[in-house]
Amino acid sequence: MKKVYLLGAVFFALFANAQDFAAVSSSQSTQVLLPKAPGVIYSQPIVGTSGIVSDMLANGDFVATADDFILTDNSTISKINITGFQNQGNLETTISTGLIMYIYSDASGVPSGNPSTTAVTPIAKIDISKTSPAYSLVKTATNYVYTVDVPLALGTTLTLNKNTTYWLVFAAKTNLSAYTATTRFNWYTAAVVGNKAKLIDPRNAFGAGATDWTDISSLTADPSFDGLSFSIEGETALGTGEVYNSNKVSISPNPTSDYLNFNSKVQSVQIVDASGRNVSSSKVVNNQIDVRNLTKGIYFVKFQTEKGVQTEKFIKK
Numbered sequence: 001m002k003k004v005y006l007l008g009a010v011f012f013a014l015f016a017n018a019q020d021f022a023a024v025s026s027s028q029s030t031q032v033l034l035p036k037a038p039g040v041i042y043s044q045p046i047v048g049t050s051g052i053v054s055d056m057l058a059n060g061d062f063v064a065t066a067d068d069f070i071l072t073d074n075s076t077i078s079k080i081n082i083t084g085f086q087n088q089g090n091l092e093t094t095i096s097t098g099l100i101m102y103i104y105s106d107a108s109g110v111p112s113g114n115p116s117t118t119a120v121t122p123i124a125k126i127d128i129s130k131t132s133p134a135y136s137l138v139k140t141a142t143n144y145v146y147t148v149d150v151p152l153a154l155g156t157t158l159t160l161n162k163n164t165t166y167w168l169v170f171a172a173k174t175n176l177s178a179y180t181a182t183t184r185f186n187w188y189t190a191a192v193v194g195n196k197a198k199l200i201d202p203r204n205a206f207g208a209g210a211t212d213w214t215d216i217s218s219l220t221a222d223p224s225f226d227g228l229s230f231s232i233e234g235e236t237a238l239g240t241g242e243v244y245n246s247n248k249v250s251i252s253p254n255p256t257s258d259y260l261n262f263n264s265k266v267q268s269v270q271i272v273d274a275s276g277r278n279v280s281s282s283k284v285v286n287n288q289i290d291v292r293n294l295t296k297g298i299y300f301v302k303f304q305t306e307k308g309v310q311t312e313k314f315i316k317k
Contacts, residue, residue, distance in 0.1 A: 039313070040300075041075050043231040044190040046143075048224050051084050051186030052199065052216055056100060056173045063179060063205060064100070064171040065187055065216065066111050067197040067228040070163060073236035077158045081298075082146040082170050083229040087182040091144055091172075092137045095183055098129035098173035101148055103158075106165035109195050110213040115169065116202040123166065126153045129173070138315065140273055140297035144185065146172065147298070165194065168230060179205060190229035197228045233313075248312070249305050255315035260301065261288045268304040273297060291316055 044067070056062035080101065088095075103124040104111035113120025126148055128135050134153035138145045150158050160166060172185035198213040208219055216225040249264045262284070269289055271280040279299070282289040289301075294316045302311045 039078075039233045039311070040231055041073070041234045041236055042069050042071055044069075044193055044227055044229055046083060046188045046229045047191050047227070048189050050189045050222070050224055052189070052197075052220075052225060052228070053179055053184055054082075054084070054171050054187040055176065055179055055184045056171045057179070058097075058175045058177060061203050061205065062100070062115065062171045063199065063201045064115055064169050065197060065199045065228060066104075066167050066169040066213065067190075067230065068106065068165050068167050068194045069230075069232065070165055070194060071160055071232075071236075073162050075160055075162070075232075075234045075236045077150045077160060077232060077234040079233040080148050080150060080168065081231045081233070082187060083143050083231075084146075084172075084185050084187040085143055086185055089139075090183075091185055092139050095174050095176065096130060096137055096172055096185070097175050098132070098135060099126070099146055099148070100169075100171050100173060101126040101153075102169040103160075104167045104169060106167060106195075110198060111167035111169060114200050114202070114213065115171070116200070122169075123160075124150070124154060124158050126150070128153055138296070138298050141295045143188070143273075143297075145298050146170075167198075170230075188229040189224050190227040192223075192227035196226040249303075249310055251301065251312050251314060255317040256291060257317050258290070258292045259288045260291050260314060262303070263287075264305065266303040266305055266310075270302045272300050272302065 052065050053063050054065045086095065100115055102115055102122045104113050104120070104122050106112065113122055130137070132153065134149040136147040138147070170187065174184065176183055196215045196217055199210055199216045199219060200213050201208065201210045204211055210219060217223045249262055249266060252261050265287065266284055269282045269284055270278060271282060271291070271294070273279050279294065296316055298313065298315055300311050300313050302309065
């Protein structure tokens with residue numbers, strides 16, 4: 001059961017309505033992601049049980065959050081995944097209408113711009129509806145995962161440089177008229193890497209004065225909000241990405257509802273969910289595994305081949 005996360009006493013005394021910024025799930029356990037799979041070039045796994053509001057209302061007002069990342073290789077980005085939750089559990093059916101996702105350069109520890117102004121041109125701007133083929137929202141047993149097909153959304157490839165600080169900004173587009181704790185989307189907290197995660201509330205809807213980028217941990221009086229959970233997929237300059245590796249074993253059908261087939265001999269199959277938790281170690285029979293017991297959602301299947309370990313993403317429908 002999810003509940004409202006109460007802020008620290010000092011912040012609560014100053015901003016009486018600001019406790020609605022954050023929410024937690026008492027049933028979600030701390031998770032650690034397995035080592036990065038081929039195709040996953042950056043990952044910040046869920047840590048803890050908290051989440052922060054990251055939503056755009058039906059009238060266009062928004063509260064957006066951001067976290068930074070640095071890639072170890074020059075990379076072409078294929079997909080970006082945002083992991084969070086909604087207390088009411090109907091985000092994908094009646095609430096979400098799309099998403100906004102921006103990538104900005106760094107400006108001394110904060111994003112160089114924000115979605116409310118055109119003064120700074122973002123490195124990438126994605127504003128799509130749920131009908132876009134670049135959009136995906138998958139519900140798992142404990143999470144919601146927004147996935148953006150970046151080249152499809154932008155209409156072109158996106159290449160980012162290594163050893164460079166970038167900021168990922170996200171808000172779920174909704175049909176809501178207020179940031180109600182039970183119905184809004186909350187972006188999960190994660191391991192803290194680099195700068196502290198930020199929040200911006202241009203209309204000051206929460207009365208906290210966070211009309212420019214502000215440390216989330218200062219708003220919540222909780223250092224666990226210094227990181228947010230997301231992953232980036234793509235192709236590095238060394239050719240280790242999932243999209244372009246021609247030597248890979250392929251899987252089918254994808255999505256699948258019952259069995260996952262391999263086109264070559266594999267062994268030691270392990271399945272993890274979108275937030276990195278091990279959910280199954282399946283036995284391979286006739287080059288296929290049974291996934292009927294999995295709930296609907298995004299998963300990674302990690303398996304041993306003659307050429308080494310390979311990981312592929314699939315969707316259980």
